[in-house]
Structure formats: C-alpha cells, structure tokens
Amino acid sequence: MEKKKLAIIGSGPAGYTAAIYAARANLSPILYEGFMTGPSGGQLMTTTEVENYPGFPEGILGPELMMNFRSQSARFGTQILTEDVESVDLSKRPFVVRGTSTHIEAEAIIIATGATAKRLDIEGARDGEFWQKGVTACAVCDGAAPIFKNRPLFVIGGGDSAVEEAIFLTKYGSRVYIVHRRDALRASKIMAQRALKHPKIEILWNSGIEKISGDQVVRKVHLKNFNDGKIEEREAGGVFFAIGHQPNTEFLKGQLEMNPTGYLIVKNGSTRTSCEGVFACGDVQDPTYRQAVTAAGTGCMAALDAERWLSEMESE
Ligand code: NAP
DSSP: OEEEEEEEEOOSHHHHHHHHHHHHTTOOOEEEOOSTTSOTTGGGGGOSEEOSSTTOTTOEEHHHHHHHHHHHHHHTTOEEEOSOEEEEEOSSSSEEEEESSOEEEEEEEEEOOOEEEOOOOOBTOSTTTTBTTTEESOHHHHTTSGGGTTSEEEEEOOSHHHHHHHHHHTTTSSEEEEEOSSSSOOSOHHHHHHHHHOTTEEEETTEEEEEEEESSSEEEEEEEETTTOOEEEEEOSEEEEOSOEEESOGGGTTTSOBOTTSOBOOOTTSOBOSSTTEEEOGGGGOSSOOOHHHHHHHHHHHHHHHHHHHHHHHHO
8 A cells, every 4th residue: 555644635725725835845745636525626616706815806716716726736746636535544553545546544644625515305405306406505606597597596594604695696586585494693793784784685584495396497485484384385496505514524433523513623723633643624623714714724734733743753
C-alpha cells in the first residue's frame, strides 16, 4: 500500500487551502476531491456570484473561485484524486484511507468533507417524484430554471438560508412564500426584516407542507396550519428546502468524536479532533459560521496543525 505523510479528504475551500499550505510545507499531500459525493469544489460549485470573499471587489463566480483554489493547490504539488473515500481506519497509525479505487496509508489526515443541504421526507418530494422537477434544496443553483418563472414558489425553513433563498427567488417567481413551522424566524434580525418588508415575500407561520402534487412538474402544495390543523391547497411552481445542513461524517461514525448532529468536535482554538493525527476544517466541524472564508481559514489551520504534529512525531 502506498504510504503518504498527509491525506486530505474533501475539496471545498477548506480542503484546497489545507493542500496549498501542506504542499508548500513539502508534505506532498494527496487530496481526495470526490466524484459521486458531489462536485469537486464543494458547495461553492452550486452558487453563482460570490461577493463576500475578500480579494474580489467585483465578486467572482463560485465555480471560478473553486477552480482557482484547485489550480493553486496543484501548482505546489498536491496529488489530486478524483474519487470518493469509502472508509478510513483510524484505529492505528499509519491510518488507512480506502478510496473507490485507491487504498493508501497516511501518517496524518485532514477531514474537510463539508456539509450537505437537508431534505424533508414529504409525499411528492422524494426521488422519482418531484425531486429535481420543481423540488430542490438549492435555490441559488436551480432558481433560474424556466419551470419557476412567474410561478408561486415555496421555501421551507425560517433561518438565514430560507430568507436568503426567498429573496433570491423573488427575481424569478410571481410570489415567494416562506413556510415556517413556528411563529418567529430564526434568521438574523437584518435578514428577517428584509423578508418581512419584501413586497413579493409572504411568510406562512406555523405551517408545513404535507404533500406536493403535479403532473410533469410541481403544480400544487398541500399546506397544513399547525395551529388549527387545517389543510389548504395552493398553486405552486416549486418547493425549496432551506432547513439546514448535515455534515458529511457518516464514514467517520464511531471513530471520531461528534456532536449530536454529526459535526466533528475539534479541540478549542485548533483543528485537532479526538484522534491524534486527524484534523478537521471547514463546514464539517463548523455549525455556526459556514462561510467560504472561514472554511479556508480553518483549512490553513489544519495544515499548520498537521505539519507541527508530523514534525513532533518525527523528532520523537
Ligand atoms: P438554521 O439556522 O439551522 O435554520 C434552519 C431552519 O429550518 C430553522 O428555521 C428550522 O426551524 C427549520 N427546520 C429545521 N428542520 C426542520 C424540519 N424538519 N421541518 C421544518 N423546518 C425545519 O440553518 P440555515 O438557515 O441554513 O443557517 C445555518 C447557519 O448559516 C446560520 O448560522 C446562519 O446564520 C448562517 N447563514 C448566514 C447567511 C447570511 O448571513 N447571509 C446565509 C445563510 C446561512 P426552527 O427555527 O423551528 O428550528
């Protein structure tokens, strides 16, 4: 089995930044960018303009930014594998990383597998029903599709994502409804105000979508009011889930300490996980900030932590 100093799993801003720093520190990292698990580049590959990443005063397209990250990591000698990691064995060192076609041993590992948007199991929203035919979990990726144009659109959730997606969708839909299960938004005050004031947005409080129906595409939602239990049918062109994210840590269960929702726990002020020699960065360990720039920042931290740990091991 090929032996590597450092394996990096994940190819968002965190993984690539870790690779840039590790490659420049002569650690010859190998980076698994994924294949079936989603596009190389992570969540920014499914966004349009990124306006808050410092250094780009005019903004930059998400995919372009991520291609830059990738090229920069390759330029310094990162070996990039276009495959998924199926499992890791962290029970002894060197660790074993089993990819779809490559098995390697690694002295240290950086986990940067990010998080994936959550979906609800509603009748009509499942695979083979209206999923990706009017039901999606990413307004920014799919909102411009012709099926949503001038139709009533429904966003489920009450956080910043729901508000952000609803505002984004006002460019396309005839009207946008935020369907929220409670009577108050979780979103930050400034975002909540934007939604409440927006002439094209209406918030349906204490409500949920029970069923989505249609023909080739979504035509109706069946809304339930949780206060009185009444069900109401409304015309609909699309349903967008904005109910948070699930960290991609399934393959690490039982091997690394996680919080109850599956986010990796890192030691205060560092990227060290519960297993010595394994580091975590980006959204996989961050339920709070979840920004490209914070992911990149923790990616840098993970590479520095790994480099220091590896040199301590060598000098022992
Ligand atoms: P979030 O803050 O966790 O909000 C998720 C929302 O979905 C909540 O309103 C929650 O309802 C609802 N929800 C969860 N499970 C549900 C279910 N099973 N059925 C119905 N509703 C459900 O997630 P987020 O909005 O993705 O934001 C995550 C983090 O990213 C936050 O820290 C946020 O501030 C940040 N963020 C910031 C921006 C920005 O500043 N521009 C944009 C996006 C995200 P309850 O309220 O009842 O729990």
